Amino acid sequence: MPTTERLDENVETQKPARKRETEDHRQEGLSSGVGGFNDRARRAVADEELHDSIELFTHKSVAGRNAVLDALPEAPELRERAYRIKQETMANLDRYLEQMADAIEARGGNVFFAGDGEDVVRYIGDLARRKGAKVITKSKSMATEEIELNRRLEEDYANLEIVETDLGEWIAQLAGDTPSHIVGPILHMNRKRITEVLSQTAGEELPPDVEALGSFARRRLREKFLTADIGITGANFGVAETGTICTVTNEGNARLVTSVPPVHIVVMGIEKVIPKFEDLSAFVQLLARSGTGQKLTVYTNFITGPRAEGELDGAEEFHLILMDNGRSKLLGTEFEEALYCIRCGACLNVCPVYRQTGGHAYGSTYSGPIGAVITPLLKGHDEAKDLPHASSLCGACWEACPVGIPLHDLLLKLRNQQVEEGLAGKAQEIAFKGFESTMKRPALYNISSKAGRLAQKPLLRDGSVRPIPGPLRSWTDSRDLPPLAEKSFRELWKEGI
Amino acid sequence: MRVALFVPCYVDQINPEVGVSVVRVLRRLGVEVIYPEGQTCCGQPAFNSGFFDEARAVGRHFLDVFEGERFDHVVCPSGSCATMVSHYYPFIFKDLPEERERSEVLAGRVREFSDFVVNVMGMKDLGVHHKGKAVFHCGCHQRRELGVLGEPRELLSNVEGLDLLDWENEELCCGFGGTFAVKMPDVSTAMADEKIKALEKSGADTLISGDSSCLMHLEGRLRRTGHDTRVLHLAQVLDADDGKAG
Numbered sequence: 251m252p253t254t255e256r257l258d259e260n261v262e263t264q265k266p267a268r269k270r271e272t273e274d275h276r277q278e279g280l281s282s283g284v285g286g287f288n289d290r291a292r293r294a295v296a297d298e299e300l301h302d303s304i305e306l307f308t309h310k311s312v313a314g315r316n317a318v319l320d321a322l323p324e325a326p327e328l329r330e331r332a333y334r335i336k337q338e339t340m341a342n343l344d345r346y347l348e349q350m351a352d353a354i355e356a357r358g359g360n361v362f363f364a365g366d367g368e369d370v371v372r373y374i375g376d377l378a379r380r381k382g383a384k385v386i387t388k389s390k391s392m393a394t395e396e397i398e399l400n401r402r403l404e405e406d407y408a409n410l411e412i413v414e415t416d417l418g419e420w421i422a423q424l425a426g427d428t429p430s431h432i433v434g435p436i437l438h439m440n441r442k443r444i445t446e447v448l449s450q451t452a453g454e455e456l457p458p459d460v461e462a463l464g465s466f467a468r469r470r471l472r473e474k475f476l477t478a479d480i481g482i483t484g485a486n487f488g489v490a491e492t493g494t495i496c497t498v499t500n501e502g503n504a505r506l507v508t509s510v511p512p513v514h515i516v517v518m519g520i521e522k523v524i525p526k527f528e529d530l531s532a533f534v535q536l537l538a539r540s541g542t543g544q545k546l547t548v549y550t551n552f553i554t555g556p557r558a559e560g561e562l563d564g565a566e567e568f569h570l571i572l573m574d575n576g577r578s579k580l581l582g583t584e585f586e587e588a589l590y591c592i593r594c595g596a597c598l599n600v601c602p603v604y605r606q607t608g609g610h611a612y613g614s615t616y617s618g619p620i621g622a623v624i625t626p627l628l629k630g631h632d633e634a635k636d637l638p639h640a641s642s643l644c645g646a647c648w649e650a651c652p653v654g655i656p657l658h659d660l661l662l663k664l665r666n667q668q669v670e671e672g673l674a675g676k677a678q679e680i681a682f683k684g685f686e687s688t689m690k691r692p693a694l695y696n697i698s699s700k701a702g703r704l705a706q707k708p709l710l711r712d713g714s715v716r717p718i719p720g721p722l723r724s725w726t727d728s729r730d731l732p733p734l735a736e737k738s739f740r741e742l743w744k745e746g747i
Numbered sequence: 748m749r750v751a752l753f754v755p756c757y758v759d760q761i762n763p764e765v766g767v768s769v770v771r772v773l774r775r776l777g778v779e780v781i782y783p784e785g786q787t788c789c790g791q792p793a794f795n796s797g798f799f800d801e802a803r804a805v806g807r808h809f810l811d812v813f814e815g816e817r818f819d820h821v822v823c824p825s826g827s828c829a830t831m832v833s834h835y836y837p838f839i840f841k842d843l844p845e846e847r848e849r850s851e852v853l854a855g856r857v858r859e860f861s862d863f864v865v866n867v868m869g870m871k872d873l874g875v876h877h878k879g880k881a882v883f884h885c886g887c888h889q890r891r892e893l894g895v896l897g898e899p900r901e902l903l904s905n906v907e908g909l910d911l912l913d914w915e916n917e918e919l920c921c922g923f924g925g926t927f928a929v930k931m932p933d934v935s936t937a938m939a940d941e942k943i944k945a946l947e948k949s950g951a952d953t954l955i956s957g958d959s960s961c962l963m964h965l966e967g968r969l970r971r972t973g974h975d976t977r978v979l980h981l982a983q984v985l986d987a988d989d990g991k992a993g
Contacts, residue, residue, distance in 0.1 A: 665797025
């Protein structure tokens, strides 16, 4: 296992965590197979300000979600319908993508199939160069976060300025930070931190009130909106039959990004396609209600290709980039359901692990249960070996998921995949072989039980097993461990109950 | 009514008194209880860690042992272990038609303890007295996979002298999660701390659950942080009067 992990830059920007007082013995324990998540999580757990911010956001989101879903009696049917639509779409994904591409091209738009992030960066960069673009405005898009589009464009194409226009994303960008939540990108920052970031940008001390900060952001962003040469958005949904891109926002920024600059580029993960326009009725409702606890978001936009003759607004040039980036290899596998995700963030809000750690502990673009599932699937286990284990498998994610993805079952399958690929480590392999041998043989189980009772005798203190080096240390460091009983149930049964 | 008792391995080895209480409660209801002595563990620790082959091997042993007995139902004082057999045996054996069928047959007959008492025996009030202010923690498998949430509450609400309190975020996991507790110790402990904070706020002096594994985790943290909260399995509460009845 790696003994030192690269510290997540974003965790570094947070309030320094209290140092753990006790020495870390976990390398001796079963946790030795697990790498970076634990280190980042330990810091996050000790960060009380972070915890307050997460509590505030998730509490509000969960309460809002519950209220609007309870008010929708047909929610279970909608969820079922959404699942079925996704299932059918994935079975015919190539056909739906072609249909969507044809519809957009028929409206005068351009469509590009991108195999990976590199393809996306090249396409956008070259287009920007051809257009002589200087400023690109962007609305919030996890697909572009996933491929670190901003950093790569700015590195590879000099003089290109990319400006995030979702308020949270913009503040994250100014702070050199990354989103810690799919829907609330800077939920890890409190007002003090946000004021610091914006004051630094303003070059003057701004008062820490929402109005003043909002007004500053509005002025600054307005300049960018009006001078942008290209606008980039993601897509919450893409409709195959019409070629319509649907985006939902609460700030209206996506409208300025798509209507002011002459060029609009959409970066859409291929799994975001849905067959029919009428399917939106299920998905838009589920997304708004599950994500932000709204019946509908403030702005729900439908864009179908470039501005047509006689239309008053819309970009003159329209480009849809359909990005694969590891998605298509999940089709037809036992992990296909991971592609049904509509990025509402509900699983993060209800997850008791996310609740303690926040998003940056996951060390990946996507955090929470869905992040723990899709990061190893899209990037491989080497990039995210610990993430499938960052869950108590409580199933709250599956319960909250508006399209019914069995996230905790997918985590189990990922753990199994690690074992099958020999990534679980020798210590665990030996331990579970021993477990199997013992549990298959009642006689051996009984002998082990008696041996355990003898062995624990010198370790007992005040009715508990005292902290001992070895696999159980990671339990006994923070919790008492009960001893084996003097007589097992089977012994009591034999004696007569 | 003849019941085969499925006693989880950690109850067998660490909390045998829970198994004893289950036997006594069932007998009081007129149920004939047998205990297949070849049983060991359901295999969940291996399964949850991704070691499906090992879990299947242990699962086969479990199927052999229980198929060798005659009974109406298998009753288990743990929502989690009951879920392993009823939901996750069919899951791990899905590509093995013979074992899949065997596991599905057994799955249909496995009942978590409170589910059996309320839904099979039709008993909601066991006529016991137990003084205290309690909160009930429902294990996650019992809550979500089994959907047996109302039954234990109903049984407890009929216990005379017991004040069953609401507590904040009661649906949150206790942080045990099997090997999760040792693989992710900091997060796991922080999760227990959040439960304990809610417990303190509720004013309860007793913590009750249908899963001894959740209780082992929460009690381990309670004791380490100096709490003397009483920690009881549901079966222990229903087993007998606490002697303080009027």
